[in-house]
Amino acid sequence: MKHIWSVLCGKSIIDSQKNNISLIDVLEQLNIKLPSEGIAQASEKGITIPISFDIVSLWMKDSEEKSEEVMVEIGMNDPENKELSSYNQSLRIPATHQRVRSVFHIERLSIFRPGVHKIRVKVKKKQDGREQIVAELPLDIRFTMEQKS
Numbered sequence: 001m002k003h004i005w006s007v008l009c010g011k012s013i014i015d016s017q018k019n020n021i022s023l024i025d026v027l028e029q030l031n032i033k034l035p036s037e038g039i040a041q042a043s044e045k046g047i048t049i050p051i052s053f054d055i056v057s058l059w060m061k062d063s064e065e066k067s068e069e070v071m072v073e074i075g076m077n078d079p080e081n082k083e084l085s086s087y088n089q090s091l092r093i094p095a096t097h098q099r100v101r102s103v104f105h106i107e108r109l110s111i112f113r114p115g116v117h118k119i120r121v122k123v124k125k126k127q128d129g130r131e132q133i134v135a136e137l138p139l140d141i142r143f144t145m146e147q148k149s
Helices: 036-045
Strands: 002-015 020-026 029-034 047-049 053-060 068-077 083-093 099-106 109-111 115-125 131-145
Touching (some): 002 099, 002 115, 002 131, 020 053, 029 047, 053 068, 053 115, 083 099, 083 109
Parallel strands (some): 029 131
Antiparallel strands (some): 002 053, 053 099, 068 115, 115 131
């Protein structure tokens, strides 16, 4: 199975009649307002942000005649390359199809520090167990202090 592209977005909508997908609010940067004590807490214990986003990927088969199946893993690393979270999904393209999309829907984000985080898309082939990172999506997370009035 061949990885074609992956995109990080606020949400995705699939048109079932045309089999097209719309990617809404492509994410490159998050600005998070925190009180000054919240910034200190984030670096010590981490904070969880209730944010919803999708990681959408397009995959194509290597062979036209047979079905293909892989395990896809989405992982997020902080700016110091420490893994913060990971999600797995089995992905299968039947013999009757040439391509398929995978959509990972994430409901929250746990972070410890600002900076460029990497969202890694990794594929593991079921036949031989080989793993390969096929995409790294940067997400720049910035903390700003809330202004007290």
